[in-house]
Structure formats: structure tokens, C-alpha cells
Amino acid sequence: MKKQAFAIAGAIMIAAAGLAGGALVSGAEAQSAGKAPVILIVDRAQIVSQTKAGKTIPGQAEQVKKSVEKELEAEADKLKKEIESFQKNASLMSEEVRKKTEQDLAGRYQYGLPQRVQIMEQAFSAAVQQAQAKILMESQPILKDIVDKRGATILLDRSAVMYAAPETDVTQEVIAALDKKFPAVDVEKVSLADLEKQIKEAQAKAQAANKK
Numbered sequence: 373m374k375k376q377a378f379a380i381a382g383a384i385m386i387a388a389a390g391l392a393g394g395a396l397v398s399g400a401e402a403q404s405a406g407k408a409p410v411i412l413i414v415d416r417a418q419i420v421s422q423t424k425a426g427k428t429i430p431g432q433a434e435q436v437k438k439s440v441e442k443e444l445e446a447e448a449d450k451l452k453k454e455i456e457s458f459q460k461n462a463s464l465m466s467e468e469v470r471k472k473t474e475q476d477l478a479g480r481y482q483y484g485l486p487q488r489v490q491i492m493e494q495a496f497s498a499a500v501q502q503a504q505a506k507i508l509m510e511s512q513p514i515l516k517d518i519v520d521k522r523g524a525t526i527l528l529d530r531s532a533v534m535y536a537a538p539e540t541d542v543t544q545e546v547i548a549a550l551d552k553k554f555p556a557v558d559v560e561k562v563s564l565a566d567l568e569k570q571i572k573e574a575q576a577k578a579q580a581a582n583k584k
Contacts, residue, residue, distance in 0.1 A: 410523055415530035415543040419511055420504045423550050425557040432559035433500050440492050443564040447488060451480055491567055499560040510554040511546055518542050 420426045455477050462470050519527055522542075530536075530543070 409525040411526045411528060411536075411540060412519065412522060412524045413528055413530055413533055413536045413541045413543070414515060414546060415541070416508060416511075417531070418543050419546055419550065420507055423507060423547050424555040425507050425510075425550070426504070428556050429500065429503050429559055432503075433496075436499060436559055436562055437496060440496055440562050440564075444489055444492060447564065448485060451477070451485060455481070488564065488567075491571070492562060492564065495562045495567055499562055503557045503559045506557050507550070507554065511550055514546050514549045514553070515542075518545060 420429075458473055458477055462474070465473065515527060518524075527542075528536075530541070
């Protein structure tokens with residue numbers, strides 16, 4: 373998984389959408405001030421879910437999720453075996469080694485493993501959102517062409533509109549064009565090893581920054 377897998381979701385979704393919840397595209401500067409605005413509607417949720425590319429996401433996401441769960445289960449099994457081994461051999465250890473080992477295992481059980489579960493869930497969610505954002509970004513040139521051809525001044529997302537005449541909705545037109553241009557999208561794989569590496573790198577950078 374690429375290094376930006378954690379933080380990309382929110383930033384990319386906003387960039388892809390144009391303006392969240394409001395006007396996505398505005399061509400008002402091209403219209404004279406005296407003319408009434410021409411408004412078009414698009415449903416971004418449908419673009420993400422009903423395009424050919426969007427329909428490839430659930431299957432890929434399920435495979436990524438299974439892979440994530442498998443890694444987490446392996447990590448939990450490993451910790452369980454280490455705890456069982458410690459319990460059997462604790463009496464043979466020196467007091468110092470026993471206390472250190474016990475603290476390490478307790479910390480991993482109480483904080484380390486739950487933290488990894490949370491991070492993996494966040495990374496999985498980010499990977500899915502990144503794939504969805506790619507679809508929305510690919511739709512932007514198509515939306516602009518439609519706006520220009522129809523002489524529209526405002527393009528709104530369906531979620532921001534209570535009612536609109538059917539002829540103002542360009543969603544299916546966008547989907548048809550996008551299916552030809554962008555028929556598939558990849559969901560980034562999430563790896564515990566990659567995330568562990570990212571965590572260590574982030575910690576190292578934070579420590580280096582604190583020393584300055």
C-alpha cells in the first residue's frame with residue numbers, strides 16, 4: 373500500500389467533488405449578469421456505485437477486508453501463544469526478566485493489538501474511499517463538458533437538492549461517458565507490515581522533530 377494510505381481519504385474526496393455539498397461547477401462568469409442561472413443536477417453517490425468502475429469496488433474491498441482480518445488473526449494468535457509460553461516459563465525467569473516480559477505482553481494485549489485493529493480498519497476505509505475518489509476525479513472533465521454544452525451556470529449534487537425536474541439530472545449521461553473512459557478502478561491492498569513500517573517512520577520523524 374502506498375505511504376499516503378492513511379490520510380488521503382478526506383482530502384481526495386473534497387478535491388474530487390469540487391465543493392462539498394454545494395455547487396460543484398460554476399460557469400457564471402461566462403453568462404451575462406442579466407440572465408437567469410441554468411442549473412443541472414448530478415448524483416455523485418450513483419456515479420460511485422453504478423458505474424462499471426464503481427461496481428468493481430465491493431468485490432475488491434471484500435478481498436482486502438479478508439486479507440486484513442487474516443493478518444490480524446495471525447497477530448492475535450501469535451500474542452496468545454507468547455502469553456501461554458510466558459505463563460509456563462515465568463517461574464524459570466529472573467525477577468527482572470519476568471517483570472519486563474510481563475509488562476511487554478500486557479501492553480501488547482491491552483494497547484498494541486487493539487491499536488492495530490483500529491489502524492487497519494482506518495486504512496481499509498481509506499483504501500475504499502480512495503478508489504471512490506478516483507472515480508469522482510475522472511468524472512470532473514465529463515461534468516465540465518456537459519456544463520459547457522448546456523450553457524449551465526451551476527451544477528449541484530443531488531444530496532443538496534430537494535426537488536429538480538428530471539431533465540436537469542445529468543447523472544446517467546455522466547455514467548455512460550465514464551463507463552467508456554474509466555471502466556475499472558483498483559482498491560489498494562492493506563498490509564499490516566506496511567502499516568507497521570509507516571508507524572515506525574512516523575514515530576522516528578516525531579522524535580527527530582522533538583529533538584530540534
